[in-house]
Amino acid sequence: MLSYKELLRICIEALNIFSPDDQSVEEFIKDFLKRRPGLNDDDHTFIVEVLSGCFEFRKVIKVVVDGFHVLDGRNSLASDTNLFNVLCYLILFRLDELGMSHMKKFIQSQDVNKMYKFLRFFLSEANLDTWIYSEWCKEYDSQYVQEKIMLPLIRWKPQLDEHVEYLRAVVENRIPLKKTDVPLTNPQPFNITKPKPRGVPMPDKIPKLTRHKPVPEHLYRQPKEIENLARIREENRQKAEEFLLETESDQFKCANAEKSTRANMVMNRIREEEEAKLNFNKRHSQPIPKSMTQNRPIKMNAAAILREGALFRKKEGEELVKLEKLLDGAKDASEFESWQQKKLEKDRKQKETDLERKRMQGKLSREEAIIARQRKAKENQEKVTEMKMETAEMMQEFLTLRMEEEDQMRSLVEEIMAGHENTKIVKERLKEYKRKLVQDVNAQSRELMKQALEDAEAEMRRKIELIQEIRAMESIPINRNKLVDLTATAGHALLSEMSIVELRERLSLLKEEKKAVEEQRRDANIQEKQAKNDRLMENLACISVHRREMTKAAAMKAKQQSELADRQKRDLESDENLQKLKKQLEDKKAERLKLSRELEVKPTPSSATRTRKLLKERKQQETTRWRQLESSQMRLAKLRAGNLSSVPTRDKSNRGTAIIT
Incomplete structure (x- = not known):
């Protein structure tokens, strides 16, 4: 089985040596494969299919490859043409058989820069959907091109684009290269002579352990943690009831968003004082010009005037054509437009009623969801009570297991102490x-x-x-002066060779000719500017007329829209289905409020008195704590004052001893 790179190399070699004038395609493939006897069946089939396909569809492939060499591949080598031919054939006609995994391996076996440049050009929508498609339609039927070439390519295009992005990342060095895993060293044991078995030593005397203390009695009693948890739970409940009473009796300061009259008066007085400070230069100030307060028309540039004038002239031409058609006997479309307007109005009304109905249904479903959530909360409260009972039982089991583990650990510690020696x-x-x-x-x-x-x-x-040595060589002086003659040539024996003086003279003549040409252009520009100003004035007159008419039409349209909005509001209020949905929504809201009132925590008289006592105790504790803090701060201040007063006396005594010595 040959590698992917070797298969592509064989196909490219065959395409390079093929000559259609000397030999047919079938004979050439047979002769070429006879010279390579070591191929297996899969490699033989692949090479035959690729070569025959490249010869059969060479017109389709030539469009892509020649376009690549003309546009993006000017710097690519001519020897890479057959490589691009093979890849183009595999992507267009054999991608369904190969699959994307094999195609990626064919691409990655070649140079990354070449593959990225060719695939980016080939798979670009700006090239594939425009001129490449039109060139293929010139060679084959458009239906054949669409079904056999374009549809498979479009189906595989997302995966090919993804691989092109991967190649781009590799070219830009944004993907780190994979490091080859070095096999780890497996240590082998040394071939050492095994020692002879030693004699069994005499056992040491077993030390007698001190008698252990008896198990304390508190292990068999109920732990204090359970009593502490019950006490903390009761305190938390009392705090919650106390907080509930505070929230019901006292209102939050942030609930009243409005400021008092006194606060408003103070703010106004501060604002007036700050503004009075800014009147120090009032007699030199100037009033705001009227041009700043009035709406002025926007000044248009030449491009905007010409563009708007051309638009209005186009509309005038369309209206003239329409009038000429009416004079010739064409039918007016006003009846159709009125009928169409009625239909659109009817559809709009139906759409608005549907939207309102859906909105009401959404509110209704929201209320139902809130009711279901409240019922779920009630069920959860019942489950919580059951779970509390289960946790109490599990706590009891945990305590028994803990006592057994302590016995085991005690025995293990005694064994370890014996082995530490x-x-x-x-x-x-x-x-x-x-x-x-x-x-x-x-x-x-x-x-x-x-x-x-x-x-x-x-x-x-x-x-x-x-x-x-280097510094000694650099210290030798070198004469670098050279005399220059501006009237002499360089002596390179060129046809257009001239001296610097002659060059300066020719440049001065060219400047005079250029100045004369600029004067002619300036005169032509002035004439063109005058003609352009005349055209702009004509366009401005046309624009002012059309804008006046457009403002009138906009006012009429705004009036019609306001009437239409009023009529829509009346239609929605008169719909029976919407009224029924509103009634259902009110019923659901009432049911939700009823359930919320049932779920509220209502304090009992005994809990209220208990919370009042707790409030009083907490206030007493706070006062005592503040008194303790104040007394501690006073003690610290006295100590610091005493230390500061003792420092100068110590310095004076030290200074006196220094003078005596």
């Missing part, structure tokens, strides 16, 4: 071995460092000698 001797031997190994490694590293320093010194001496 034998590990000390092994640790001391290991430390001695590591110490000797470190000493050997340090000696070897010192020898290697000494050898490296000697090599570096020899290399440095050689570089210094080489630099001295």
Whole structure:
């Protein structure tokens, strides 16, 4: 089985040596394959099919490949033409048989830059759907081209475009190359002589363990965690009821969005004071010009005037043609337009009623969903109570398992303590071995460092000698002055050779000729500008007339639209189905509010008194805590003041001792 690259190479070699004038296609393929006897059946079939297909559809393939060489492949080699022919044939006629995986392997076996450039040109919609399709239709029937060539290519085009993007990423070095996995080294055990079995040593005496303490009695009692959890649960419930009472009695400050009258008065006074500060240069200020407050027409440029004038002239021509047709006896389309307008109005009314009905149905379904959610919440509350009972039972089972595990761990610790005494001797031997190994490694590293320093010194001496030789060669002076004669030629023996003086004279003559041509162009431009201004004035007059008529038509249209909106509103209010849906929606809202009132938590008188007591206790705790904080801060301040007062005296005493010494 040959590789993908080898198969493409054989096909390209056959296309390169084929001559249609000397031999037929069948004979050439037979003779070519006789010279390659080592091919198996699959490779033989592939080469025969590709060569016969390239010869049969050479007109279709030639359109793509020749266009590529003319447009995008100017720098591509002529030897790559048959490579592009084979790939074009495989994509157009054999992609269904090969599959995308084999096609990718054929493409990746060649140079990435060549493949990306050719496939980007071939699969581009700007080329494939325009001139390539038209050239194929010149050679074959359009139906054959559409069914046999275009449809399979369009079906595979998304996957081909994806592979083209992958090639683009490879060309731009955005995909890292895959690293080949190096096989790991499998260590083999050393062939060491097995030691002889040792004699069984005498067993050591089993040490007698100290008598263990008896199991404490608190392990058989119920743990305090369960009582703490019940107490915390009751406190959380009381806090929730207390918070509920606070929210019902006190309103949030953010609920009242309006400011008070006093706040508004203060804000107005501050605003007036800030504005009064800006009147320092009032007598020098100037009023806003009227041109800034009035609506001025927008000044149009020449392109806009010509474009709008051409549009209005086109509309005038269309109206004249329509009037001429009416004079000749053509039928007026006003009846059809009125009938069409009535139908459109009817369809619009039906559409609006359907939209309103769907909106009401959506609101109705929302209410039903809220009711179902509330019922689900009620069911969840019942499930929570059941789960709490189950968790209590599981907690009891967990405690029993915990006691059993503690007994097992206690026995395991006693066994480990007995085995720790034998590990000390092994640790001391290991430390001695590591110490000797470190000493050997340090000696070897010192020898290697000494050898490296000697090599570096020899290399440095050689570089210094080489630099001295180069500097001595550069110090020799060189004369680089050269005399120039502007009247003499360079002496290259060319037909158009001239001196610099002659060149300057010719350039001055060319400048005078260019100046005369510019004067002629300037006169022609002035005449063209005058004619253009005349045309613009004519177009402006036409535009002003048409705009006046368009404003009148827009006013009439706005009036009709307002009347139409009023009529639509009356039609929606008179629809019976919508009224029924509104009634159903109100019923569902009432049912939802009823369920929400049932799910609300209502405090009892006993819980209310308990929450009041808790509020009072919490306030007392806060006051005591603040008093403690204040007292602690006062103590810290006194201590700091005492430390600061003692610092200068210590400095003075130190200074006095220094003077005495």
